[in-house]
Amino acid sequence: MKNMVSNRIHLESLSTNELIYLAESNGIDIPEGLNRRFIIGELLDLQNDFPIDSSSDLAESKVVPKHKKLPLSYNETLITALLRDPGWIFVYWDFHSSVSHNTSIDFYFLRIHSLNKIDDSASTSYYDVKVGISDRKWYVHFPGNGYYSRIDLYYTDKNGKEIFLAKTELIEIPYSDYFDFYHSKNKKNSPILELSGITELRKNHFRNHRESF
Amino acid sequence: MTDKSLIFVLDAQHPFISSVDCVGSIEENKFFDALTYTYLPLLRSCSNLEAEGIAFKFAVVFSPVLCEMFNNPYLQLRYVEHLDKSIAYGQEELIRCAHESELCALIEKHIDFLTTIRLEYVEIYSHNILAKFDYFANHGFIEILATTATPAFLPMYVDIPESISAQIEIGLTSFRNYFTTFPDGFWLPAMGYAPGIEQHIKDYGFKYTFIDAHSMLFATPSSGIFTASATSNGLTFFSRDKNACLEILDSETGFYTHDGYLDVDRDIGFELDHSCLEPLFDSALGRRNTGFRYWSRKENSQSNRTPYNPLQAKKLVHEHATDFLKNRITILEKASKLLEDTPVHSVCAFPIQLLGGSWFEGVSWFESVLRYASSNESISLSLPKLVCPQSFVNAQEQLPIVKPLHSSWFNSGYSEEVLNSTNDWMYPYIRKTLVRMVDLASRFPDDTGLKERSLNMAVREVLLAQSLDWFLSRNNIEDAENARQKFEEHVNAFTVVFESLGSNFISTEWLTTTEKKHIIFNDINYRVFRQKQ
Numbered sequence: 001m002k003n004m005v006s007n008r009i010h011l012e013s014l015s016t017n018e019l020i021y022l023a024e025s026n027g028i029d030i031p032e033g034l035n036r037r038f039i040i041g042e043l044l045d046l047q048n049d050f051p052i053d054s055s056s057d058l059a060e061s062k063v064v065p066k067h068k069k070l071p072l073s074y075n076e077t078l079i080t081a082l083l084r085d086p087g088w089i090f091v092y093w094d095f096h097s098s099v100s101h102n103t104s105i106d107f108y109f110l111r112i113h114s115l116n117k118i119d120d121s122a123s124t125s126y127y128d129v130k131v132g133i134s135d136r137k138w139y140v141h142f143p144g145n146g147y148y149s150r151i152d153l154y155y156t157d158k159n160g161k162e163i164f165l166a167k168t169e170l171i172e173i174p175y176s177d178y179f180d181f182y183h184s185k186n187k188k189n190s191p192i193l194e195l196s197g198i199t200e201l202r203k204n205h206f207r208n209h210r211e212s213f
Numbered sequence: 214m215t216d217k218s219l220i221f222v223l224d225a226q227h228p229f230i231s232s233v234d235c236v237g238s239i240e241e242n243k244f245f246d247a248l249t250y251t252y253l254p255l256l257r258s259c260s261n262l263e264a265e266g267i268a269f270k271f272a273v274v275f276s277p278v279l280c281e282m283f284n285n286p287y288l289q290l291r292y293v294e295h296l297d298k299s300i301a302y303g304q305e306e307l308i309r310c311a312h313e314s315e316l317c318a319l320i321e322k323h324i325d326f327l328t329t330i331r332l333e334y335v336e337i338y339s340h341n342i343l344a345k346f347d348y349f350a351n352h353g354f355i356e357i358l359a360t361t362a363t364p365a366f367l368p369m370y371v372d373i374p375e376s377i378s379a380q381i382e383i384g385l386t387s388f389r390n391y392f393t394t395f396p397d398g399f400w401l402p403a404m405g406y407a408p409g410i411e412q413h414i415k416d417y418g419f420k421y422t423f424i425d426a427h428s429m430l431f432a433t434p435s436s437g438i439f440t441a442s443a444t445s446n447g448l449t450f451f452s453r454d455k456n457a458c459l460e461i462l463d464s465e466t467g468f469y470t471h472d473g474y475l476d477v478d479r480d481i482g483f484e485l486d487h488s489c490l491e492p493l494f495d496s497a498l499g500r501r502n503t504g505f506r507y508w509s510r511k512e513n514s515q516s517n518r519t520p521y522n523p524l525q526a527k528k529l530v531h532e533h534a535t536d537f538l539k540n541r542i543t544i545l546e547k548a549s550k551l552l553e554d555t556p557v558h559s560v561c562a563f564p565i566q567l568l569g570g571s572w573f574e575g576v577s578w579f580e581s582v583l584r585y586a587s588s589n590e591s592i593s594l595s596l597p598k599l600v601c602p603q604s605f606v607n608a609q610e611q612l613p614i615v616k617p618l619h620s621s622w623f624n625s626g627y628s629e630e631v632l633n634s635t636n637d638w639m640y641p642y643i644r645k646t647l648v649r650m651v652d653l654a655s656r657f658p659d660d661t662g663l664k665e666r667s668l669n670m671a672v673r674e675v676l677l678a679q680s681l682d683w684f685l686s687r688n689n690i691e692d693a694e695n696a697r698q699k700f701e702e703h704v705n706a707f708t709v710v711f712e713s714l715g716s717n718f719i720s721t722e723w724l725t726t727t728e729k730k731h732i733i734f735n736d737i738n739y740r741v742f743r744q745k746q
């Protein structure tokens with residue numbers, strides 16, 4: 001029997017399909033529909049029967065991996081935000097099975113915070129966006145009244161209680177005095193900035209990203 | 214010598230192609246076309262200028278992926294075969310077009326062109342074109358900049374700092390494998406900048422980098438684009454002169470769109486019957502450019518096309534080169550006056566494949582600009598490292614301090630081209646893969662043997678998956694499926710290694726096959742992904 005170098009944390013980070021593959025590769029027969037908790041338990045039991053020798057090299061396997069579809073989930077509750085432009089943030093999230101199988105959940109929502117400081121306890125304002133049970137990504141609009149944003153993932157249970165699940169890191173939103181088009185359109189630019197093309201740039205920016213103004 | 218400088222920066226990138234499973238593919242053909250119409254003609258231009266005693270100057274950045282492909286012996290051999298097939302096909306084209314004297318003249322010209330290219334590649338450069346670029350760098354004609362290992366859009370990974378460090382470190386190691394100069398400058402793929410990236414660049418000893426105009430102009434305060442600025446950590450920033458680049462690149466008004474230039478899209482590869490094209494390529498693998506193109510860009514009906522006139526195109530090249538320089542001189546003279554005779558520069562950075570690719574005459578235009586500029590007293594060509602060398606030491610004390618904005622050189626100015634509904638699904642996978650790679654480097658700090666080999670394989674796959682070619686290709690229907698497959702292949706390959714390390718066994722058959730498919734970065738060290746103390 002092959003040795004395994006793994007622990008519960010590592011196994012829990014794998015998707016269900018990855019766990020099944022790992023188990024079958026180690027000769028563990030997995031009945032269809034078996035809960036992943038039991039698969040993890042089986043793998044850990046196998047490890048206990050065959051103590052880990054972390055100094056050993058990888059052993060040879062005759063099983064050649066086949067091409068697989070990318071997993072739908074990595075079975076972890078997290079939310080990540082990526083800046084697309086000064087007005088829009090792309091957010092994606094995932095759920096651990098303990099969340100996605102929770103029948104007390106009524107709906108999920110995102111809470112989009114605007115913050116002035118890097119200390120994220122000082123949210124100047126926020127708004128909520130309800131998302132679907134099967135949604136895993138969204139583009140959120142940054143309202144433009146701060147320098148940073150953070151997006152929290154919540155659910156509301158059937159009693160109306162809001163439960164926090166995860167939050168993103170702080171996102172620094174590009175900010176320039178020139179983004180306030182209406183207040184800055186009469187602003188006198190230095191000749192060198194005019195020569196550099198600032199006026200045309202501002203017009204294009206307003207045309208392409210007017211939601212960020 | 215004037216204090217008004219023109220700095221060209223040519224960005225040389227190409228999507229990675231496997232020498233094993235891309236034989237005869239469209240992707241391989243595009244790579245060969247880049248050699249034929251861009252890199253070899255550019256080297257010839259440089260050699261011509263050197264022979265004439267002209268002190269030309271420009272900067273160029275070669276993606277490490279591209280360097281590896283240039284150096285791949287299988288691709289080198291197949292390129293020569295490709296040229297031989299094209300030259301032989303030219304004779305068949307002469308027979309097919311025997312009744313059209315104008316086309317025959319163009320075909321003969323093209324055969325001569327290909328024959329010269331083959332001679333240069335085989336006899337003069339011995340298949341190693343990078344050595345010649347290195348020669349020009351060592352003789353002060355060009356400056357070669359370093360860049361990331363694969364063209365990753367770094368703003369998407371600023372919160373995974375190990376991934377950025379790994380890209381820079383492997384890129385630098387690759388640079389040292391191919392070039393003997395030391396890179397002072399670092400190129401950000403697609404000029405993708407986000408606050409925080411400057412610290413990584415500085416940590417590896419680079420002195421300057423480049424950002425697009427709006428990143429500098431929207432920063433507060435801003436001193437414009439004609440002089441360098443620095444961030445508080447001492448990294449110098451050059452701003453691209455967007456207006457200058459638009460004169461060349463704009464899809465509606467750029468020089469290359471002129472009627473008199475060759476229409477590079479009207480290629481017989483898309484027009485002739487499959488049976489006629491058999492000697493050139495297997496049409497089951499898809500139609501592609503053959504290089505046999507006979508029509509100008511002038512809009513006509515299919516039955517009434519304007520044949521390409523090389524002499525007229527040559528006149529246009531001269532006209533456009535002269536116009537471009539005149540415009541730069543006018544702008545720089547104004548800038549110099551406004552800044553009280555401070556040395557000023559205009560940075561023209563653009564993808565190298567415009568020259569010879571989208572714009573067949575592009576290399577000739579570039580050579581003309583370099584030639585005319587060198588004899589013009591109102592403007593001089595320069596290299597980034599020569600523009601303000603004293604300021605590189607303690608740049609934050611000598612240059613205006615700036616906090617550039619998150620930016621890119623895409624049309625949107627930000628990240629929309631690499632983050633939209635066609636490609637946003639890729640980010641959960643690539644970011645998870647990166648986090649896992651950092652974890653692996655931490656869990657296996659000193660491993661050797663098969664584990665080390667597997668871990669190095671994992672690094673290759675994650676770097677290749679980050680390539681922004683896959684994200685950009687999703688915007689194009691024809692390339693989207695290929696991009697999806699390549700991305701999934703790299704993520705899956707990484708995942709196989711990840712799972713194998715978790716279970717402590719691996720298929721060496723799979724490992725060997727995958728290594729042969731992705732022959733790149735042979736001296737890679739997975740420990741570059743370790744968390745820095």
